[in-house]
């Protein structure tokens with residue numbers, strides 16, 4: 269049950285949205301698909317789902333392209349939310365679940381479970397247009413997972429949700445993944461990706477620039493972050509050998525350094541200058557890696 273994307277290219281008009289992309293996403297993994305705006309994530313998802321055709325290359329789930337015969341194995345939360353505004357939540361979600369082969373009674377039971385879990389049991393008989401955007405998103409998430417797909421594709425699942433709802437959705441994604449669902453999601457929020465994913469791919473202009481396990485990616489990046497909080501000014505360390513970047517924080521500075529050895533030299537340098545409240549060496553964040561590899565900052 270592997271998702272295999274092989275040498276896939278998609279031309280859209282004049283531009284190449286996806287450029288010779290190859291990726292293998294193993295069964296039961298939680299995979300983050302990242303990239304700047306316009307990098308080709310949504311286009312890739314749409315090709316995986318068979319909603320649009322690749323210009324060249326092949327995409328298979330469990331050895332077969334996704335189409336009519338196996339679409340019930342897949343759940344998809346699209347980036348553009350697409351529920352019928354006039355339809356009641358229950359009618360809509362149950363209808364979609366039945367299209368994916370679920371029995372009506374079972375779908376109704378599962379819907380009640382999820383509405384309660386998401387703290388919105390009262391929405392069952394409301395029309396979608398009566399719900400806020402964030403709550404519509406929770407309903408659309410329920411619609412994507414109710415039939416228990418074996419492959420779940422979530423395009424920006426956390427965008428537009430308040431912090432409490434982000435946590436609710438993250439827990440749900442984690443639980444669904446633990447039950448054996450291969451989960452692929454895109455997000456611009458690197459902290460969510462670090463928290464949830466084992467592996468990631470960062471695409472830039474349609475091709476991967478980083479691909480692999482998060483731990484290995486961080487290790488091979490080499491550079492580290494050094495967090496210092498002291499009672500004296502530290503910004504002069506900008507020119508210190510081995511310091512790549514200095515970011516000021518309310519409570520000190522974060523230095524991006526070339527390697528661990530540089531932190532020893534910095535400690536020697538500042539040791540006698542005054543009281544040091546914090547001096548800690550950390551792995552680079554996925555955000556640091558993204559910014560360097562893609563050269564863009566986040567929304």
Ligand SMILES: Nc1ncnc2c1ncn2[C@@H]1O[C@H](COP(=O)(O)OP(=O)(O)OP(=O)(O)O)[C@@H](O)[C@H]1O
Nearest residue numbers: 280281283285303304305306307308309310311312
């Ligand atoms: N229908 C279309 N016609 C022409 N070009 C398109 C079309 N749809 C997308 N593109 C182009 O394809 C590229 C990839 O777009 P895509 O929506 O896949 O990016 P994305 O990574 O999902 O971006 P975002 O993070 O902003 O959602 C972009 O350059 C975009 O302008």
